[in-house]
Amino acid sequence: MAYENLRVDRREDGITWIEIDRPKALNALNTPTLLELERALDEAAKDSSLRVLVITGGGEKAFVAGADISEMAEMGPTQARNFSALGHRVFEKLEKLPVPTIAAVNGFALGGGMELALACDLVYASEKARFGQPEVNLAVIPGFGGTQRLPRKIGPMRALELCFTGDMIPAEKAKEIGLVLEVFPADSLREGVEAIAKKIASKGPLAIAALKRVIIEASACDPRTANALEQEAFGVLFGSEDQKEGMRAFLEKRPAAFSGR
Ligand code: CAA
Numbered sequence: 001m002a003y004e005n006l007r008v009d010r011r012e013d014g015i016t017w018i019e020i021d022r023p024k025a026l027n028a029l030n031t032p033t034l035l036e037l038e039r040a041l042d043e044a045a046k047d048s049s050l051r052v053l054v055i056t057g058g059g060e061k062a063f064v065a066g067a068d069i070s071e072m073a074e075m076g077p078t079q080a081r082n083f084s085a086l087g088h089r090v091f092e093k094l095e096k097l098p099v100p101t102i103a104a105v106n107g108f109a110l111g112g113g114m115e116l117a118l119a120c121d122l123v124y125a126s127e128k129a130r131f132g133q134p135e136v137n138l139a140v141i142p143g144f145g146g147t148q149r150l151p152r153k154i155g156p157m158r159a160l161e162l163c164f165t166g167d168m169i170p171a172e173k174a175k176e177i178g179l180v181l182e183v184f185p186a187d188s189l190r191e192g193v194e195a196i197a198k199k200i201a202s203k204g205p206l207a208i209a210a211l212k213r214v215i216i217e218a219s220a221c222d223p224r225t226a227n228a229l230e231q232e233a234f235g236v237l238f239g240s241e242d243q244k245e246g247m248r249a250f251l252e253k254r255p256a257a258f259s260g261r
Helices: 031-046 077-096 112-118 134-138 146-154 156-165 171-176 186-201 205-218 223-237 241-251
Strands: 006-010 015-020 052-057 062-064 101-105 108-110 122-126 130-132 182-184
Touching: 006 031, 015 031, 015 186, 031 077, 052 062, 052 112, 052 186, 062 101, 062 112, 077 112, 101 112, 101 186, 108 112, 112 130, 112 146, 122 171, 122 186, 130 171, 134 156, 146 156, 171 182, 182 186, 205 223, 205 241
Parallel strands: 015 052, 052 101, 062 108, 101 122, 108 130, 122 182
Antiparallel strands: 006 015
């Protein structure tokens, strides 16, 4: 079934680009868009050829300018809680995808839009990007995971400052505080992200999936359990064809050809 508010470009090289595409509302996330994103993520989770997923925003101005204020304006507490739960469910699916996810932040990433970027593994930005959690201007708080993911990424004090003030920060400042890895000129963001995605896609897919699982799962475990997770995953990889291929290729001084098995 086609998407109305997303463009999904699933490519032969294993890299899929999802563009949130409601430029008239600066790509704000309303319920239909969140449900479409969930459907696209469910399909991505079943796609055995997928190596890297990139999320970006359609149009010239925005990555995603937040949850949809026109939809939220008349909500009561129960509807708002359900809307928050929907956002959490979709972003958890994104976070748990077994392949690396990249936010290519091409413009405003505000509120739910910044939370979408935070749910991705890697965040790159164009010099035009602006980040912020402006919910306090609307007398509410972040509802799609920002209160949890933001302090984990940049520390509680910086997270509190951004959420208390609602200030928008430019891409370079976002890089300085660890919210963004690299800032690209606006017309080369896509190219820059593409090169990173291709590099990751060329590695052993089972090792990449294990890395994501171990690093994310371990962050919620005590150190003993976390170290045991790493040892287990390291061992399991030695049962794969790719491990044999990778090590033989090194010894035979040739490039490795990984199959994902
Ligand atoms: N929801 C719905 N519509 C939005 C929107 C949003 N989050 N952000 C922008 N739009 C709409 C505007 O209403 C406007 O629509 P019309 O043309 O029909 O009037 C259109 O997008 C263009 O926006 P502006 O005219 O405002 O563009 P601008 O360049 O002057 O300003 C902006 C850009 C600074 C991003 C401004 O649009 C803005 O402040 N947007 C709201 C940002 C925000 O508060 N986000 C947080 C939402 S709350 C949230 O996300 C909660 C959560 O955690 C789940």
